[in-house]
Amino acid sequence: MTGALMSYMALLDRHVTFFNGSLRTLLRRESDRRRYANSPYAWLFQPYMGEELIALACHAGRSGIFSVAAVPFTQQAIKTSDAYVMTLLPSETAARQTSLVPSQRQHQLQHAPQRTEVMDETNLSELVAHIGNRPILGWGLRRQLSGLNRALNAHLGFALPNAQVDLDLLNRRELRRRQPYVDPPTNLRHAAARYRIPLHSFSSVLDQATASALLYQRLQRLVD
Numbered sequence: 001m002t003g004a005l006m007s008y009m010a011l012l013d014r015h016v017t018f019f020n021g022s023l024r025t026l027l028r029r030e031s032d033r034r035r036y037a038n039s040p041y042a043w044l045f046q047p048y049m050g051e052e053l054i055a056l057a058c059h060a061g062r063s064g065i066f067s068v069a070a071v072p073f074t075q076q077a078i079k080t081s082d083a084y085v086m087t088l089l090p091s092e093t094a095a096r097q098t099s100l101v102p103s104q105r106q107h108q109l110q111h112a113p114q115r116t117e118v119m120d121e122t123n124l125s126e127l128v129a130h131i132g133n134r135p136i137l138g139w140g141l142r143r144q145l146s147g148l149n150r151a152l153n154a155h156l157g158f159a160l161p162n163a164q165v166d167l168d169l170l171n172r173r174e175l176r177r178r179q180p181y182v183d184p185p186t187n188l189r190h191a192a193a194r195y196r197i198p199l200h201s202f203s204s205v206l207d208q209a210t211a212s213a214l215l216y217q218r219l220q221r222l223v224d
Helices: 003-015 023-035 091-096 102-111 121-131 141-155 167-178 188-194 205-223
Strands: 053-060 066-073 084-090 116-119 136-138 164-166
Touching (some): 053 141, 053 205, 066 121, 066 141, 066 205, 084 121, 116 121, 121 141, 136 141, 141 164, 164 167, 167 188, 188 205
Parallel strands (some): 053 136, 084 116, 136 164
Antiparallel strands (some): 053 066, 066 084
């Protein structure tokens, strides 16, 4: 790729709206959509026509342990009873260990003590089926999704194709509109405190996903 073309791609990236990700991401999604058109995953690449969104929170720990929470919600209700919360262990770690090492056990107890599974095709397929093709949102979403998408690419061959909303960027935009001289929060906990949403420093992924849904609801009411 020539230097001029790379500069052009970077320029286009900056002008793609924050909720759709970069141009490269959009092109990758379209390629995956065509590749999986005749597979059981084809419906995941179709546009979502409903009102629900998925608040997503991920946390990667030591030795490859990974916890994720996916909470469905609408502008009127947060459906924590339908939340998907799970800790995933790399297959090689699960194969050679009969119990978790202390750091992994601490991670599991904090984030998702209810369920721990092996990070494989079966469990990741279950996760993406729960998320479906609904839009996903979270704070610093690209960073949060990096580990999950690596696992999905390794085991399923594709990353999450969903429309995405980064709460950090959405909150910054709203602050610039309403209070241009106020410094934006630097993390989800500070943003939650600003909008009086309870979120303590040792929160679980379910707490973080729920707080993300509440924050989005508050921001949407401000916009409306």
